Amino acid sequence: GHIFNLGHGIFKNTPVDNVRRAVEYVQAQTVRSREVA
Numbered sequence: 001g002h003i004f005n006l007g008h009g010i011f012k013n014t015p016v017d018n019v020r021r022a023v024e025y026v027q028a029q030t031v032r033s034r035e036v037a
Contacts, residue, residue, distance in 0.1 A: 002030075004023070004026045006019065006022075006023075
C-alpha cells in the first residue's frame with residue numbers, strides 16, 4: 001500500500017484542477033496495481 005498525502009506538499013495557489021488530476025491519477029494507478037496483483 002501507500003499513502004498519498006498533500007497536506008504538507010501543496011501550495012495554496014496550486015490550481016484545484018491540477019490537484020484533482022493528481023488525485024485521479026493516483027487513484028487510477030491504485031486500481032490498476034490491484035488488477036495486476
